[in-house]
Amino acid sequence: MRKILILLTFIIFWKIWGINLNKIDPTILSYFSEDLGETFSFKKSFLKFSVEPLEKDTILSYDFYLKRKSKEILPVILKGDVERLKNFINQNVKITDSIVTGYIDFSTLKEISDSNFLIFCEISKPVFQSSDSAAYLTRISQMVGMGYDGEGVNIGFIDDGFSPSIPIFKKDNISKFKLIWNQKSFSSFPPQNFGYGEEIDSFKALNYDIEDVKGHGTSLLSILSSESYFFEGLIKRSKIVAVNTFLNTKNLLDGIKYIVDRCEYFQKPFVLFMPLNYFWGSHSGEDLFEEAIKELFPLTSLKRGISVPAGNLGNMKLYSKVYDNFQIKGEDLFSNSSVLFLTDSSKSFDLDILCNDFLSLRFFVLSDGDLFLSEWIDLKENPVFYFSEPDFFLGFGYNKDKNCSHLIFEHQKKNYLGIQIFTTDKENPVEFFIARGGTFVKPSYENFYDGERKKNLCSPASVENVISSGSYISRRNTYLFVTDDTLFTISSFNSKDDDILKPDIYSPGKYILSYRVGSDGISYKDSFGFFLGTSYSSIFTGVALVQLLQADSNLSVKQLYELIKKGADIVSTGYFDQITGYGFLNVFRSLKSQSVRKDEIFLRIEKDKSYVKIFLKDSKYSIVECINITTSNHIEVFKNFAIDRKPKIGKNKYILKILNELGEKEEIMVDVEFFKNISPSNGGKVFDLSGREVLKSKIKRGIYFEILDGKKFKKLIKF
Template identity: 25%
Template structure:
């Protein structure tokens, strides 16, 4: 062999080995149909207005396990009987889902939040919040799932793969209580490691050697183990009905305990309309809209897998093709076609060249080498075709090329879309081939259920590109820290919504590994291992949501999303993200610094006591506070503060604050002063109460002005204050007095004859004036008379 060939082979081996721990492998049993552990499981959509009647009818045909809104999980022998019921809108078999596969807590700054202390919180670390997981299992013996006091963080484990102790309302699985977990007698294990890793990212207490804490290290855990291993235990597959049962179980448990809950779903499928209209998506949306839970899901790892195509259909025939790799027995293809194209027929051409016509209807078919079924629904003016195939071993030894001809009766300006997914155990995946009339695209690849309307979809970026294993060897994946992961699924959804909502660290994330899994060459220690994927990004966000719920347990989905979006980071990799979000980054990189401090400076009165009330629910005694108070509050949200002082213990003293109520934004600084007021009573010389009032401490009052004392005995005689006397004290000169405590005052009144004097002077003046006027008139008259007489004498 030539040297060049040796190098090429070496590179291929290294890349394969490095990627092995992170590959997402698809299921090796039917993508829909019966679970080997149960009978036939069906997802039934019922009429919303007739839920109770529909449930009663369904219970008569089969066993109802979960009912979430209009979506019901039913175990029954006969699908036709279910479809014949009057309140049933649709019935389909349960679909399969697959996993969506540092100290990243430093990257998102959650450690800062965990350490933060303030007036109203002692560490924002998820206290009093449940994080629910539906995954491959959890190693409950791992130290990271215990609090420092030795108490297990895990409240319940419901293991679908072990029988013997089903929860109330269910007929399968084994439910472990916290006590059983604490004793170490719970029979549940995690043989895959995915679930243990995911749960640790969100909620690890960091008690194992190495101390990798999760985002919300004080949060509680409810874990549902479901699905089963595939591909020699290298991956895992989940059943849709069991996922619904698990979500229902977690929500019910959280309600019983009266605790807020966020549920993490690091799983998904590409088969569906990517429009939020699948049964699972509608059930999750219902729970969120009802305020039962906040739900976070991995966006998916399909962006770079060549598993999505899009194009425009002209009238006539358009042919698409794809490759199914060896070691594949099941695959599915989903088509979303505008109804304007008026497609009534497809033609399938498998590798052997046989042509099979597929009409526009729901039905099951077969050929010599495979069986298939067709599901069909219309939503948002689009026909969604879902074709599921069970194939034999005939093509296991090589890639097989499949073709599908789409016959459109009309041309449409809208795009058609197609997605493919298989259960292959090969190290290459199913993939579309280039062709005329369509392109292979990484857009519209956000998986289901992350594409639901009210589920927070999480993409992944690189937060670490190398690590050191337990042997001291450095291992690198050759990525640039900060860039989006190439596999991280892109939006938007097919009905035009921006997804993902946010991106979080997804490569390479070091977190807990099950202790029962032998140490591998890429493990950091017997306690920790690295993994990649949006599966790892999603629990980062679930952990941050737990921090938010700790601060505001009743917060709505819309408010949570608003906080995540407005606190998300931009950098040179994201660029400036538009206000409406990005189909790659969502609204940016996750930032766990979801809050800020409001600073209050309080000048307290030495004798005052009372309470400070935050947002009408958090109450803390004023006696326990210093003069400077830091209040932690969620970013972009106002904090309402009310000061309530105790004024019941003394009759003549009361306290007040300025201001008494205030609304503050994060980062604000406010000054509050608490003062005393004293009761002041004013009496006349006969000890009759003239006035009483409250006066602030050290204020000066003018008694004469307060009393308007000029009451008259009569018009001519008025009163005035001649002095003030405190009871049992000496005379106070003047009319003003400083109030330093409760005060009783007697006024000394003097008779004031000013009005009489003024009246006398006025009257005298008037009399004199009148007399003078009289004299002037008299003088004028005499003078005029003498003049007339003189004239007569001449």
């Protein structure tokens, strides 16, 4: 009988009020805890407890659209049977074969939570937006001078606002924008397979206005594509596929899917610039949003890359880990070291907690000098619960499969929240992340934990499939190792003992010259200013990805990122560490580290009755020497082809010495069968630099003119 009762308790525990908790984001559970969970209350304690005035700390504060008891539909990312899930959500967008986004009301979510076609529901998380000598320090400007200006590689760009109609994004009355999806406007038709917003083509983009109140998107795009006489974009030959998005992960993921689909249709390599972050969720790189990124940018896929910032939270106390030294739950607040204390100056804050179900919690609130204590709450018995008091509200939701909880604390006046833990797992800590609004505070008691300025990397920078950038000050001396004033303190990073070591690379992120937009969203005429943040760092790293793809479009995502790491200017320790990543971005060294390999060299053989020509298909390589070892003849070479005017009948064996423009060499051997008789008149044939035959009657003073696409081009020839 006891086993039956335990089983019934377990079933009730995981299916409260007809909802399968294992399939629901703990954030949703915490915000709807009044509908789903048990209610608890605080009791006033007679313990004397005081907090001294606290130094002001930076607080991660922004609005969240999800409200308690909200009856509005929820923006979500769902995993499961996409075709069946589409029947239950509005404005659905299929991201991958197993992930779809859309809007769903809470009652419908409860209805399908126990179905076999839903694997997990994730609430859309709030997203936030996180140049000059910088191009020189990264060697990007040197690459531009060598011709790596983005031609043939598309830019994917997504942000909350940018100004496509301003003059710097036009040349000869042609827009730099190939396509724009404005998710916020409904004046025209939405893009195919996306049920909202409007799609704008290149012609309409010339005079298409998008509000950019913060100026973030316009500023970043100007570094890439500006045609201003004062400030030229680094890869201005690239075309842009852009999305004006809402700042949440659902719409952001829709925008990423749009860019990937359109760039694949254009059949050109592309780099996605995504200067946006969020700090909310499992903090493990395993959210549905991050899973979708992995599927859209698999490490083995070719012709693509994605650059993201590490985040601007490096100077905030947003993380704490707490070990439990309790032997029994009955000990008071001051006799153990498993106490965490938080405070906040705003009306609410959100907290992510990584734990398992062996955890019990007790809460205490300090309000107007009075201390209020709760009873111990066991997560096995109460995965969802709440406290509703006159001055504050606390909602809590726990998901066993994800080992993750979410807490929301709302209050009308200055209140301090404390959390005490008890767990049977004494070796591993319980980890706390402030997702929004608060800061950790350590009162003057030895057993209380403080927050730490570490493990503050933002999502999706933790994913292996993206290249993530931290920031350094662009006025650094390139010959010095890292000093205290070299790295930008706001740059996020993970702790040294964490499984995910990021960021990958450091790029300039302070004193960045870029286009400036006024506070009213109206751009100043040819006005530029200096900016800061890891968003700008990710732009420079993304430019490096574009230049590497321009050099070799057949690089895989993994190869592309490895080149970035190999080429970095090594700093500090000389190997990867949690502070400096792999070093400072140096795209020239990255390109140089890619040696010429035989499997990358593609040849084309052309034979006539009087000669053999060997062509290189890739213009980034050139032939410096060619020997027919069958005849022992050194044959005539041009940049991209070699011509043997006296091949031997039968097999001819050639050795070609191949050189890329960075000085990397490789020798390859080519066998050519030749069966034609050599014509005695072959010596009179002349070829231009592209390898095509030229009639002598067309040659005047060593210059050959030809018509290409209606324009007259001059080509020097060798004869």
